[in-house]
Amino acid sequence: MMQQVSVFKALADETRLRLVNLFVTSGKSLCVCEMVDALRLPQYQISKHLNILKNSGLISVQKSGTWAYHSINRDIIQNEKLYSFLKEFLSGDVFDEDIKNLDMRLMLREGDRCVVGFVDEKELVQLIVKKQPKSKISKGSTV
Amino acid sequence: MMQQVSVFKALADETRLRLVNLFVTSGKSLCVCEMVDALRLPQYQISKHLNILKNSGLISVQKSGTWAYHSINRDIIQNEKLYSFLKEFLSGDVFDEDIKNLDMRLMLREGDRCVVGFVDEKELVQLIVKKQPKSKISKGSTV
DNA sequence: TGCTTGTATGCACTAATTAGCATATAATAT
DNA sequence: ATATTATATGCTAATTAGTGCATACAAGCA
Numbered sequence: 001m002m003q004q005v006s007v008f009k010a011l012a013d014e015t016r017l018r019l020v021n022l023f024v025t026s027g028k029s030l031c032v033c034e035m036v037d038a039l040r041l042p043q044y045q046i047s048k049h050l051n052i053l054k055n056s057g058l059i060s061v062q063k064s065g066t067w068a069y070h071s072i073n074r075d076i077i078q079n080e081k082l083y084s085f086l087k088e089f090l091s092g093d094v095f096d097e098d099i100k101n102l103d104m105r106l107m108l109r110e111g112d113r114c115v116v117g118f119v120d121e122k123e124l125v126q127l128i129v130k131k132q133p134k135s136k137i138s139k140g141s142t143v
Numbered sequence: 144m145m146q147q148v149s150v151f152k153a154l155a156d157e158t159r160l161r162l163v164n165l166f167v168t169s170g171k172s173l174c175v176c177e178m179v180d181a182l183r184l185p186q187y188q189i190s191k192h193l194n195i196l197k198n199s200g201l202i203s204v205q206k207s208g209t210w211a212y213h214s215i216n217r218d219i220i221q222n223e224k225l226y227s228f229l230k231e232f233l234s235g236d237v238f239d240e241d242i243k244n245l246d247m248r249l250m251l252r253e254g255d256r257c258v259v260g261f262v263d264e265k266e267l268v269q270l271i272v273k274k275q276p277k278s279k280i281s282k283g284s285t286v
Numbered sequence: 287t288g289c290t291t292g293t294a295t296g297c298a299c300t301a302a303t304t305a306g307c308a309t310a311t312a313a314t315a316t
Numbered sequence: 317a318t319a320t321t322a323t324a325t326g327c328t329a330a331t332t333a334g335t336g337c338a339t340a341c342a343a344g345c346a
Contacts, residue, residue: 004232005157012155013334014148032293045335047294052333066292066343081228089147089225117292156304175323188305190324209313209322260322288346295340303332310325316318 003057010056015041016049018098020058020072021090024083025099026106029062029071031114037124038102067114104128146200153199158184159192161241163201163215164233167226168242169249172205172214174257180267181245210257247271 001009010016018039022030032050036043050070053059057076062069074083107128108116119127144152153159161182165173175193179186193213196202205212217226250271251259262270 002157002160002235002237004160004235005155007232008151008154008156008160009333011151012148013151014145015334017145017147017151042336043293044295044337048334051294063293063343068293081224082232085224085228092145092147094145152303158304176321185306186323187307187325191304194324206313206323211323290343290345292343293341296338298337299335301332301334303330305330306328308326311323313320313322315320 006056007058010053010058013049013052014094015039015045016053017090018094019046019049019053020086021095021098022102023059023070023072024087024090025095026102028106029069030102031067031069033067033117033119034102034105034114035070036118037105037120038098040101043118064113069114107131149199150201153196153201156192156195157237158182158188159196160233161237162189162192162196163229164238164241165245166202166213166215167230167233168238169245171249172212173245174210174212176210176260176262177245177248177257178213179261180248180263181241183244186261207256212257250274 011020019035022035022038032043032046035050036046039046050059050061054061054070057073059070059072062071072083074080104124105119108114108119108124108131116127154163162178165178165181175186175189178193179189182189193202193204197204197213200216202213202215205214215226217223247267248262251257251262251267251274259270
């Protein structure tokens with residue numbers, strides 16, 4: 001298939017656009033469990049869609065132990081034009097919600113590395129609260 | 144379907160990318176028979192693919208008698224970023240060949256309007272030769 | 287070695303997309 | 317009216333793509 005076609009085919013799916021949105025908005029390398037938690041879709045779906053993005057040349061992977069950090073290839077996205085287009089084109093309810101979830105999830109990183117696997121919504125909040133050692137300014141402390 | 148998805152779905156097909164290439168490279172409104180001759184595909188395919196591009200909001204049509212002039216919507220292509228990306232991304236053998244065919248075909252216009260229907264390759268060359276009234280500089284005239 | 291965990295993938299099923307052909311529509315010309 | 321021409325569209329078969337589930341793989345840890 002023509003490379004141009006495979007790039008647009010890769011982008012022609014809601015789940016994959018949501019993944020691309022995570023990359024262009026966060027600007028980070030993300031590992032699979034983080035994306036699973038952000039999009040709240042089954043792990044096998046995320047993996048498969050990432051594979052399609054990879055085959056089109058849009059993203060690439062760097063393994064670190066069992067973790068797999070995926071990141072967008074800014075060079076293949078010629079002249080940054082597609083990249084900056086995507087950055088402003090991908091917005092709205094679903095995309096924004098995903099970013100909110102991702103931001104929460106990224107608070108669990110240590111030294112900017114992923115250190116936990118899948119975490120459901122409730123568990124995530126608890127873990128974040130537990131992780132804030134210096135914040136005595138939390139609500140309802142000394143009123 | 145999300146508008147973002149439908150835009151990329153519209154672009155996720157070789158024939159439709161070839162059509163888009165005609166628009167972004169020529170910068171013109173084109174009518175169906177001209178695109179049929181440029182891409183050398185059956186008329187019903189061109190019409191159907193144009194309809195998909197139209198539904199995604201990428202192009203629009205202006206009728207003039209039986210002729211239908213299609214043109215790309217530069218405003219929906221946000222901030223011109225996608226437009227200029229496409230302009231440089233869509234190149235290579237097939238795309239270039241299409242443009243060569245289109246350029247020939249556009250020589251048959253009169254006052255920048257389409258005045259003939261489908262024309263096969265041989266017929267096209269003959270018509271073009273016939274159309275050059277002032278060119279006494281053609282090959283082999285007064286050597 | 288065996289267990290757990292993060293990630294990838296094979297298979298069956300279903301849904302979505304495309305091509306091909308015939309035909310419809312609508313404007314023009316005779 | 318009728319014929320012609322430019323364009324659109326309905327239908328079917330064929331292909332492609334996505335989902336869901338189970339399971340495989342591979343690295344780290346007991």
